[in-house]
Amino acid sequence: MLASTLLQVEDLHTQFFTSRGVVHAVDGVSFHVDAGETLGVVGESGCGKTMTALSILRLIPEPGRITSGRILFRGRDVTKMTDEEIRAFRGNDVAMIFQDPMTSLNPVTRIGRQIEEAMTAHERFTEQVARARVVELLKRVRVPAAESRVKDYPHQFSGGMRQRAMIAMGLSNEPDLLIADEPTTALDVTVQAQIIQLMKQLNRELGAAMMLITHNMALVASLCERIVVMYAGRIVEEGPVEQIFKSPQHPYTWSLLRSVPRVDEARKNRLVSIRGLPPDLISPPSGFKFHPRCPFVIDKCKSDPEPQLEEVAGAQIARCWVLMRNVKEDSLEAAKQSALSHEAAEKLKQASAAEMGGGASA
Numbered sequence: 001m002l003a004s005t006l007l008q009v010e011d012l013h014t015q016f017f018t019s020r021g022v023v024h025a026v027d028g029v030s031f032h033v034d035a036g037e038t039l040g041v042v043g044e045s046g047c048g049k050t051m052t053a054l055s056i057l058r059l060i061p062e063p064g065r066i067t068s069g070r071i072l073f074r075g076r077d078v079t080k081m082t083d084e085e086i087r088a089f090r091g092n093d094v095a096m097i098f099q100d101p102m103t104s105l106n107p108v109t110r111i112g113r114q115i116e117e118a119m120t121a122h123e124r125f126t127e128q129v130a131r132a133r134v135v136e137l138l139k140r141v142r143v144p145a146a147e148s149r150v151k152d153y154p155h156q157f158s159g160g161m162r163q164r165a166m167i168a169m170g171l172s173n174e175p176d177l178l179i180a181d182e183p184t185t186a187l188d189v190t191v192q193a194q195i196i197q198l199m200k201q202l203n204r205e206l207g208a209a210m211m212l213i214t215h216n217m218a219l220v221a222s223l224c225e226r227i228v229v230m231y232a233g234r235i236v237e238e239g240p241v242e243q244i245f246k247s248p249q250h251p252y253t254w255s256l257l258r259s260v261p262r263v264d265e266a267r268k269n270r271l272v273s274i275r276g277l278p279p280d281l282i283s284p285p286s287g288f289k290f291h292p293r294c295p296f297v298i299d300k301c302k303s304d305p306e307p308q309l310e311e312v313a314g315a316q317i318a319r320c321w322v323l324m325r326n327v328k329e330d331s332l333e334a335a336k337q338s339a340l341s342h343e344a345a346e347k348l349k350q351a352s353a354a355e356m357g358g359g360a361s362a
């Protein structure tokens with residue numbers, strides 16, 4: 001492990017033991033986060049991003065648990081920490097910002113008081129110091145008129161302001177690692193842009209490492225240095241953002257990048273979705289899990305065990321028998337044509353959900 005490595009996740013397995021069977025939510029994931037860097041974790045809904053993050057905090061809900069692997073934070077294994085140690089770890093070293101601030105804020109407690117409580121709960125700051133820091137923190141996340149707004153209740157804050165308050169709370173204990181799980185998904189586009197701007201500024205000012213979980217590739221492009229691409233509980237590609245955006249080697253990454261809305265495309269075609277559905281994580285398809293949806297599939301993908309993550313260029317690694325650089329121009333064109341419109345994909349999803357009568361994958 002390098003001196004600058006803050007977090008090292010090794011072969012993490014997190015499973016849910018349901019009446020339908022075992023859900024392999026996180027299925028052998030390994031990655032690291034260096035001190036001060038911003039790592040993006042991307043992939044469609046249900047691929048295990050949140051469960052990876054919750055595993056790091058040891059907050060996996062029932063009926064789930066970490067079944068194997070190591071999570072080393074500055075060399076100490078989180079999976080082996082005592083209850084007391086894990087509380088101190090959550091309070092001092094790492095903070096998580098969730099998608100929907102309203103569910104994480106207490107509606108009957110004033111915003112300022114909640115941030116204060118977050119600080120004093122871990123006994124790092126006295127109550128007096130905490131109170132003084134609250135206004136400073138709200139100013140830091142650019143909440144206007146912070147002095148008076150500390151006394152507001154969450155419902156008096158707009159969605160964007162609530163997310164700022166959540167970020168302030170996350171920063172209150174000066175964590176070395178900030179995990180933001182879809183921090184802008186619940187917000188409208190203009191507010192999203194403001195929060196992204198804020199996160200960029202904070203990133204520069206604080207020097208804390210950040211793990212940014214999102215399905216928004218544009219957000220990754222503007223904030224991250226490196227990305228990890230997940231599919232069905234596993235990492236399929238990883239590497240420097242610029243390199244991956246320029247030359248994705250895994251067909252799934254390529255498809256994800258194809259689904260980024262582009263301003264130069266006709267409006268009705270703006271959102272292209274990846275054809276088909278993510279696999280059932282209880283009984284996934286044989287061979288490589290992405291094969292039923294992969295436009296470049298070969299026989300080997302269906303029959304052989306999954307390929308290993310291998311270096312494809314510089315610090316970029318990918319798990320694929322074919323790799324995008326070996327795909328012929330004509331199959332590439334055909335694949336582009338076969339991508340479904342967002343609307344069609346949504347219909348397909350709804351039809352399939354109705355057919356399965358709900359199902360476990362969310």
Ligand SMILES: Nc1ncnc2c1ncn2[C@@H]1O[C@H](COP(=O)(O)OP(=O)(O)O)[C@@H](O)[C@H]1O
Nearest residue numbers: 016023025045046047048049050051360361362
């Ligand atoms: N409470 C639960 N019970 C059973 N399975 C669950 C539960 N929570 C999550 N999962 C499974 O874990 C998988 C990963 O979920 P999650 O990490 O939340 O995905 P993401 O954040 O990438 O959208 C999902 O596909 C889902 O099937």
Ligand code: SF4
Nearest residue numbers: 291294301320321322
């Ligand atoms: S291994 Fe096969 S199915 Fe998987 S991404 Fe590569 S080509 Fe597609």
Ligand SMILES: [Mg+2]
Nearest residue numbers: 049050051181
């Ligand atoms: Mg999630």
